[in-house]
Amino acid sequence: MTTISMTVNGRQVSGEAEGNTLLVDFLRKELSLTGTHVGCDTSQCGACVVHVNGESVKSCTQFASALDGASVTTIEGMANDDGTLGVIQQAFQDEHGLQCGFCTPGMVMSIADLLKTNAQPTEGEIREWLKGNICRCTGYHNIVKAAQSAAATLSGAREAAE
Amino acid sequence: MYNFEFTRPTDLSVAVEALKAEGAQALGGGQTLIPVLKQRLAMPTTLVDLSAIDSMKGIRRMGDTLVIGGGTTHGAVAGSAEVANAIKGLVELTAKVGDPQVRNRGTIGGSLANNDPAACYPAAALALGATIVTNAREIAADDFFQGLYATCLEEGEIITEVRFPIPAASTYQKFEQPASRFSLTSVFLAKMQDGSIRVGVTGAGADGVFRHEGLEQALSSDFSAGAVDGVTVSAEGMSNDLHATPEYRANLVKVMTKRAVAALS
Numbered sequence: 001m002t003t004i005s006m007t008v009n010g011r012q013v014s015g016e017a018e019g020n021t022l023l024v025d026f027l028r029k030e031l032s033l034t035g036t037h038v039g040c041d042t043s044q045c046g047a048c049v050v051h052v053n054g055e056s057v058k059s060c061t062q063f064a065s066a067l068d069g070a071s072v073t074t075i076e077g078m079a080n081d082d083g084t085l086g087v088i089q090q091a092f093q094d095e096h097g098l099q100c101g102f103c104t105p106g107m108v109m110s111i112a113d114l115l116k117t118n119a120q121p122t123e124g125e126i127r128e129w130l131k132g133n134i135c136r137c138t139g140y141h142n143i144v145k146a147a148q149s150a151a152a153t154l155s156g157a158r159e160a161a162e
Numbered sequence: 163m164y165n166f167e168f169t170r171p172t173d174l175s176v177a178v179e180a181l182k183a184e185g186a187q188a189l190g191g192g193q194t195l196i197p198v199l200k201q202r203l204a205m206p207t208t209l210v211d212l213s214a215i216d217s218m219k220g221i222r223r224m225g226d227t228l229v230i231g232g233g234t235t236h237g238a239v240a241g242s243a244e245v246a247n248a249i250k251g252l253v254e255l256t257a258k259v260g261d262p263q264v265r266n267r268g269t270i271g272g273s274l275a276n277n278d279p280a281a282c283y284p285a286a287a288l289a290l291g292a293t294i295v296t297n298a299r300e301i302a303a304d305d306f307f308q309g310l311y312a313t314c315l316e317e318g319e320i321i322t323e324v325r326f327p328i329p330a331a332s333t334y335q336k337f338e339q340p341a342s343r344f345s346l347t348s349v350f351l352a353k354m355q356d357g358s359i360r361v362g363v364t365g366a367g368a369d370g371v372f373r374h375e376g377l378e379q380a381l382s383s384d385f386s387a388g389a390v391d392g393v394t395v396s397a398e399g400m401s402n403d404l405h406a407t408p409e410y411r412a413n414l415v416k417v418m419t420k421r422a423v424a425a426l427s
């Protein structure tokens with residue numbers, strides 16, 4: 001066991017990890033942040049996507065021990081400070097981008113990463129980007145719409161600010 | 163997953179030393195090794211994480227050669243203007259590996275060391291005639307790959323960088339297996355500076371990645387889709403699984419090569 005310290009959703013935290021402790025288990029069990037889901041545990045479904053130092057990664061395919069000192073953002077960090085839904089989360093609700101909701105945390109984190117580098121992605125670019133995020137319920141159509149709607153809202157907000 | 167010691171050296175020499183211990187294994191991006199560990203198909207006693215070694219990361223051009231550090235991620239290569247200017251085929255290749263999250267972690271060193279028969283990078287290394295540089299020596303790509311998941315790397319040897327001769331033109335044409343996102347059959351085609359053509363094929367061979375000499379010769383004398391039609395690609399030696407028969411893969415080799423020729427014409 002070693003003690004791992006990270007900044008998670010802007011908060012300084014630390015916890016115990018074995019050599020083989022996965023980031024997703026560290027988040028869920030050690031930090032009780034259960035919004036990050038494990039869908040497959042074989043690196044395929046993307047339900048576990050979080051951001052590490054600003055990049056989206058699969059937290060089931062990443063050791064906590066490698067991340068001492070890292071900055072991590074999970075789905076719990078996506079809401080506004082007052083607890084209301086963040087822009088991408090709200091877009092999922094408005095566009096009916098979820099049914100059971102199991103894949104949604106990973107979808108939101110993945111889309112957030114896309115919109116950082118591509119503010120106005122095309123439908124094709126969104127679908128290509130979401131290759132590593134599997135949804136068993138929705139058929140993806142409304143997820144893509146949610147991503148487009150979030151992109152429009154965020155761009156509108158940026159323009160208004162300028 | 164069995165437990166192990168986890169070390170994260172920042173210095174290559176420390177990693178080389180750590181890997182001399184019995185049961186020690188290198189960890190690159192973990193996008194292959196972590197799933198393997200979960201299945202208990204490997205049980206190292208110590209994992210030596212290479213991801214904090216800065217000297218193994220980065221992309222630079224040295225004259226007619228593009229040098230990519232062994233710990234450089236697929237995402238970094240896909241997003242590099244330097245690579246796009248020098249070897250466009252490498253951008254096409256890395257931009258299609260798996261998904262964005264795999265690309266943010268998976269590395270060139272891990273991909274070549276693993277030599278998965280459906281992996282993308284081995285086709286580029288062979289087609290471009292890359293040199294694989296380790297902490298101990300320099301290895302020509304033609305000598306490096308030795309069958310399914312096998313390479314000439316010694317125990318504990320670390321790929322520190324890969325040197326690619328810059329070709330006149332190159333392209334990677336991937337036919338994806340949609341469930342795994344790996345290659346069902348893909349072709350990396352390089353037009354070298356001396357005018358010769360090299361064709362690397364991945365996903366198809368029962369012995370892993372290979373160059374197709376018949377296609378290389380035909381295209382070197384006549385760079386056209388018609389020249390590909392005249393070449394016989396045998397199903398013998400192609401792999402067979404529930405996704406595709408050897409005959410289907412042999413046909414795909416020609417289809418993907420023609421797409422590559424079209425892309426460069």
Ligand SMILES: Cc1cc2nc3c(=O)[nH]c(=O)nc-3n(C[C@H](O)[C@H](O)[C@H](O)COP(=O)(O)OP(=O)(O)OC[C@H]3O[C@@H](n4cnc5c(N)ncnc54)[C@H](O)[C@@H]3O)c2cc1C
Pocket residue numbers: 042043044187188189190191192193194195196212232233258259260261264267268269270271272273275276278280281282283319320321322342343344345
């Ligand atoms: C969902 C999914 C889809 C994928 N799709 C594709 C695809 O389309 N095409 C493709 O090519 N790949 C694909 N991959 C594999 C991916 O590219 C891996 O990143 C790569 O094969 C292994 O690289 P890594 O850095 O993650 O290595 P690791 O998993 O860390 O290591 C793999 C092996 O290489 C050794 N190793 C690692 N680094 C070095 C080094 N520098 N020197 C010597 N040995 C080293 C390790 O000891 C281990 O044996 C996919 C993976 C996943 C999970």
Ligand code: FES
Pocket residue numbers: 037038039040041042043044045046047048049058059060061
């Ligand atoms: S749980 Fe990590 S990819 Fe499915």
Ligand code: FES
Pocket residue numbers: 097098099100101102103104134135136137138
């Ligand atoms: S909403 Fe159920 S898996 Fe996506």
